[in-house]
Amino acid sequence: xxxxxxxxxxxxxxxxxxxxxxxxxxxxxxxxxxxxxxxxxxxxxxxxxxxxxxxxxxxxxxxxxxxxxxxxxxxxxxxxxxxxxxxxxxxxxxxxxxxxxxxxxxxxxxxxxxxxxxxxxxxxxxxxxxxxxxxxxxxxxxxxxxxxxxxxxxxxxxxxxxxxxxxxxxxxxxxxxxxxxxxxxxxxxxxxxxxxxxxxxxxxxxxxxxxxxxxxxxxxxxxxxxxxxxxxxxxxxxxxxxxxxxxxxxxxxxxxxxxxxxxxxxxxxxxxxxxxxxxxxxxxxxxx
Amino acid sequence: xxxxxxxxxxxxxxxxxxxxxxxxxxxxxxxxxxxxxxxxxxxxxxxxxxxxxxxxxxxxxxxxxxxxxxxxxxxxxxxxxxxxxxxxxxxxxxxxxxxxxxxxxxxxxxxxxxxxxxxxxxxxxxxxxxxxxxxxxxxxxxxxxxxxxxxxxxxxxxxxxxxxxxxxxxxxxxxxxxxxxxxxxxxxxxxxxxxxxxxxxxxxxxxxxxxxxxxxxxxxxxxxxxxxxxxxxxxxxxxxx
Amino acid sequence: xxxxxxxxxxxxxxxxxxxxxxxxxxxxxxxxxxxxxxxxxxxxxxxxxxxxxxxxxxxxxxxxxxxxxxxxxxxxxxxxxxxxxxxxxxxxxxxxxxxxxxxxxxxxxxxxxxxxxxxxxxxxxxxxxxxxxxxxxxxxxxxxxxxxxxxxxxxxxxxxxxxxxxxxxxxxxxxxxxxxxxxxxxxxxxxxxxxxxxxxxxxxxxxxxxxxxxxxxxxxxxxxxxxxxxxxxxxxxxxxxxxxxxxxxxxxxxxxxxxxxxxxxxxxxxxxxxxxxxxxxxxxxxxxxxxxxxxxxxxxxxxxxxxxxxxxxxxxxxxxxxxxxxxxxxxxxxxxxxxxx
Numbered sequence: 085x086x087x088x089x090x091x092x093x094x095x096x097x098x099x100x101x102x103x104x105x106x107x108x109x110x111x112x113x114x115x116x117x118x119x120x121x122x123x124x125x126x127x128x129x130x131x132x133x134x135x136x137x138x139x140x141x142x143x144x145x146x147x148x149x150x151x152x153x154x155x156x157x158x159x160x161x162x163x164x165x166x167x168x169x170x171x172x173x174x175x176x177x178x179x180x181x182x183x184x185x186x187x188x189x190x191x192x193x194x195x196x197x198x199x200x201x202x203x204x205x206x207x208x209x210x211x212x213x214x215x216x217x218x219x220x221x222x223x224x225x226x227x228x229x230x231x232x233x234x235x236x237x238x239x240x241x242x243x244x245x246x247x248x249x250x251x252x253x254x255x256x257x258x259x260x261x262x263x264x265x266x267x268x269x270x271x272x273x274x275x276x277x278x279x280x281x282x283x284x285x286x287x288x289x290x291x292x293x294x295x296x297x298x299x300x301x302x303x304x305x306x307x308x309x310x311x312x313x314x315x316x317x318x319x320x321x322x323x324x325x326x327x328x329x330x331x332x333x334x335x336x337x338x339x340x341x342x343x344x345x346x347x348x349x350x351x352x353x354x355x356x357x358x359x360x361x362x363x364x365x366x367x368x369x370x371x372x
Numbered sequence: 373x374x375x376x377x378x379x380x381x382x383x384x385x386x387x388x389x390x391x392x393x394x395x396x397x398x399x400x401x402x403x404x405x406x407x408x409x410x411x412x413x414x415x416x417x418x419x420x421x422x423x424x425x426x427x428x429x430x431x432x433x434x435x436x437x438x439x440x441x442x443x444x445x446x447x448x449x450x451x452x453x454x455x456x457x458x459x460x461x462x463x464x465x466x467x468x469x470x471x472x473x474x475x476x477x478x479x480x481x482x483x484x485x486x487x488x489x490x491x492x493x494x495x496x497x498x499x500x501x502x503x504x505x506x507x508x509x510x511x512x513x514x515x516x517x518x519x520x521x522x523x524x525x526x527x528x529x530x531x532x533x534x535x536x537x538x539x540x541x542x543x544x545x546x547x548x549x550x551x552x553x554x555x556x557x558x559x560x561x562x563x564x565x566x567x568x569x570x571x572x573x574x575x576x577x578x579x580x581x582x583x584x585x586x587x588x589x590x591x592x593x594x595x596x597x598x599x600x601x602x603x604x605x606x607x608x609x610x611x612x613x
Numbered sequence: 614x615x616x617x618x619x620x621x622x623x624x625x626x627x628x629x630x631x632x633x634x635x636x637x638x639x640x641x642x643x644x645x646x647x648x649x650x651x652x653x654x655x656x657x658x659x660x661x662x663x664x665x666x667x668x669x670x671x672x673x674x675x676x677x678x679x680x681x682x683x684x685x686x687x688x689x690x691x692x693x694x695x696x697x698x699x700x701x702x703x704x705x706x707x708x709x710x711x712x713x714x715x716x717x718x719x720x721x722x723x724x725x726x727x728x729x730x731x732x733x734x735x736x737x738x739x740x741x742x743x744x745x746x747x748x749x750x751x752x753x754x755x756x757x758x759x760x761x762x763x764x765x766x767x768x769x770x771x772x773x774x775x776x777x778x779x780x781x782x783x784x785x786x787x788x789x790x791x792x793x794x795x796x797x798x799x800x801x802x803x804x805x806x807x808x809x810x811x812x813x814x815x816x817x818x819x820x821x822x823x824x825x826x827x828x829x830x831x832x833x834x835x836x837x838x839x840x841x842x843x844x845x846x847x848x849x850x851x852x853x854x855x856x857x858x859x860x861x862x863x864x865x866x867x868x869x870x871x872x873x874x875x876x877x878x879x880x881x882x883x884x885x886x887x888x889x890x891x892x893x894x895x896x897x898x899x900x901x902x903x904x905x906x907x908x909x910x911x912x913x914x915x916x917x918x919x920x921x922x923x924x925x926x927x928x929x930x931x932x933x934x935x936x937x938x939x940x941x942x943x944x945x946x947x948x949x950x951x952x953x954x
Contacts, residue, residue: 171921179730360724
């Protein structure tokens, strides 16, 4: 019985972590149809921002929930203005440029902070299920993932920015007819995607080993989730995270975490063979 | 007993979301027949061609080629059964020369040496010899259109679909295209989609009119052009001329 | 209808290069020769991506997967057989089978470039994690312990075919690797000039038209992807042979990025370009390694961004186009052809 609760918690936390690490990537993919290969570095920058803020004496909750998203969001806007905007309409080149950006960020961070692992202590204690020990931080991450989804849904559904975003997802040329400058839309998209990634990075800081190359540990899963989900930001993200999080945790429980990842990947490749546009390309066409 | 038609569609239908682009079309074409397909913009002519060549799967209904059901087959499979198409927007290999474009098309059925000869022959026929070594991407729209027709001929299909072959051509070029079509028709069946009524009059025997995805009328060219419904559909656009 | 002039130039150039490879041990010291050996193995890897991306139009971000699989397959087979000849064959077969499986799902699924790039990159990341986790006695294939993140040391290097006691000297290994690079280059040149090569270029140019002419793009793309896997696997085997050692870092993101950078710098749509790009970047990375101020990732990233923004075609095609337009101008000054049909 206890084991069932623990496995259940594992599945929930697996899904939640996929939601968190993939959300920023999904926003940029849904709007701009490119995969941001510097996504892992945005997560990393979010984590570093939290670590640095905490060591500067700032409250950890403010650090990860406020400062990390703002700082990384601003970095995203700067990147879009200085780099991405010159490559509009060239999908492959844009991806290559974000790959270059990823290397530049890793290199810069290494030069500044060195290649040593830093970290922050988890702000929450633990709890017990029978003989099993678990951290309260795990359910907290799940709650944060749900709140983030609700936030994205509210913004997309009820605000003017969301309306424009939905129009662009349907048809990029439509933004212009709404009297909106497409350049602004892309800048905002990249900023929002980066801010969400910064938030995720901040939230991961207490449970991750923070090094300049830490992004590589997350991107495989984030890529699989977003590619499997397809271009509809919210529904693609939620269905893919649910499906893959479940498969990953069950497989990891039955075998090892590494095989869990391999099985997850095989599941994703089979899925792509059947639904080349991802889950949302088939079932949630034109939805959020 | 009537001979099996070269091409036959039964209740052919395709829908995109709520729009029915092609609506229960029953169409039949004899061996070596020349048919013109007309209709206003959005009548479903190009979509119909896409269904015939496998670029789109039908939502309902069937396409038969010499009695064989080819609905849902892939474009390369249908091509190998002897169907060639010149699409509305020229589909050519831009980074290759005119000669290479034709050679690739011929090579599908023939050995290299014969392919070279066949490409040469078609270039002469289409007067492309002068630009044989030019990259197709650098040619004008009209020239690219000829190259595409060349690749279609080099594939030696029994049925050729031409989607607006006279678009963007000068008067002389239009006349030459008409002559060429009649010449091709001596050996092969054709379906020609065109807006230019002068052009239609030059080549047409039987005309099928599509309107809102369905067949409006199918008859002799003179009868069709005088038909009241057809004139209404076009709102007099170029028909009176 | 390949361009026979180009082929002639390639043959003459290759003959000169082969002569250079064979005589190099006479005037290059051993340390530099070793360096050149690894450069040549990497250049073969560059050719594999240059071929599938530049000619097949397949955007593979994880070409190092096949390189690494070839390297591991060679190491495991060489340890088990004690002879490099079957190991070399296996180092090609394993990545080809892997490419066939992976390629089938991606290409027959009809996924977009963006998806293909991301999925291939993900494959290399997952292989990295997978091989990293194989520490301990449990993970053994025959006599070969996979060794997890420590990798496999002491891999038998290449011997004379049929005589496993005659191990090639470093000089001989250099000549072998250098000549292999030239052979792979010429082999791919010939392939591109063949009907198969013409067809894959046609598919790259216009997949719809190729299909409408009766060619199945999926078959040709899958074959191209598999050939790329074979060449990369072969390069992997030569790479292991250089250091007698292989570790999971061969699958790491850094190398995936470098391969892309080689091809971007050198240029897509040529074979000499990726070789040039590879040699330039390898030389640069070696130089950066010698200093402490700037991080190698930083420079590589900056170079990649710079080329994407400023020289998107890469070095070789840019030079080729410049020369061509110069020639064209000279020609059109003398004769204005009538090009109307």
